[in-house]
Amino acid sequence: MSALLHIRSLRKSFGERRLLDIADLNLDAGRIYALTGDNGSGKSTLLRIIAGLEPADELNMRFDALTLNGAAYPDALRRDIIYVHQHPYLFHSGIAANIEYGLKLRGVDKAARDAITAEAIDWAGLSSVMSVQPKRLSGGERQQVALARAKVLNPRLLLVDEPTANLDRAAREQIVALLRQTASDNNCVVVACHDREIIDLPGVHKLHLEEGRVTGG
């Protein structure tokens, strides 16, 4: 299996403290990874650096055929790598508009957008809350929208940050089910979590972040 993402070196410090010091990390297509580690171990920072949302002190990585070595993070890479926040932000413009936001950016025509969005709404089980304003959705529903918003873009690498934190059991189960369905042979999903329901899922590969280094995989 070929690595979709290969990090040759990644370093990140905050002041004197070196948070991340990764020498070698492969993420393969067709896999779901559970990234574990103590609070403050740098899980979110690692995902955010891979997604280009935070600069690293040193970053040498290859994504598919693209090598990134000290250069500015290319906008094109953000089309393939999507990061979902722990507390996703939903634009004020309605649930459907949120889901189709990325499609619009990619120039997908309205008819196709509508069809893809309708399918995603159905997939995420959002039909019953479509008339609710995004800010009034529960934490679980916000995650559902965020996952649907990411899924419609078919990201090659989906990075999901603590998606089940602070959710009740029913919402957690729903999010876990959606995450499983998000993975395919062509993409890779990395979920930063403490949730045993995700970590212990069959077929999930475990990564552990400790003292700046990642083990497992």
Place this chain on the structure above:
Amino acid sequence: MELSSAIAESFRLLFSFDAQLWTIIGVSLKVSLAALLFATPFAVALGFFLATVPFRGRRACVIVLQSFLSFPTVVVGLVLYVLLARSGPFGAWELLYTQEAMIIGQAIIAFPVLAAFTLTAVQGADRIVRETALSLGATKLRAALTTLFEVRFAVMAGLFNGFGRVISEVGCAMMVGGNIAGLTRSIPTAISLETAKGEFAQGIALGMVLIVLALGINAALNYFQGEGGMK
């Protein structure tokens, strides 16, 4: 004139569509709206720039901008007067005592209000608004515009606030407009003049228009904020 008869007369002037009175209202609205139209794009751009782009001296720029919020409008009028007077550097343009001069003055007065509201709104927007847009594939420019769109109701509050400030200011309008009847006489300058003459009816009528405008602006702001998902 007694107060009660002045009020009665003011209603008569308003509802008989007194030409002189409604010309004053028209001049005020035209000048104020034109000033806002002129100032808004630049002020919003500056506010957004200061909120999002770190650079050396940014803090000083923010302090200067915020100081201009309390800058007396009469001083703006004075500076503009010196610049536009026949002997001033822009005297050849012959703008003094014209609506254009009033528009320039009011645009200068509205500018810091609009820029400061935008600055505060964008700074107050959660960092993940921009990050979410970027992560979904937006370019930096598009992500910036998305952030601005998300805080549009706070920016709109600045717009209404700026309108309230310019339509009721008297110092600059009087100095660079000259309070010429039918040309540069606006609501506040007319109120000032009529009151000085002891003619309260027109002043009261114009005052009522200002109050109605203030109520209308606040009602509109509340409505839009409600529509903006703040229910």
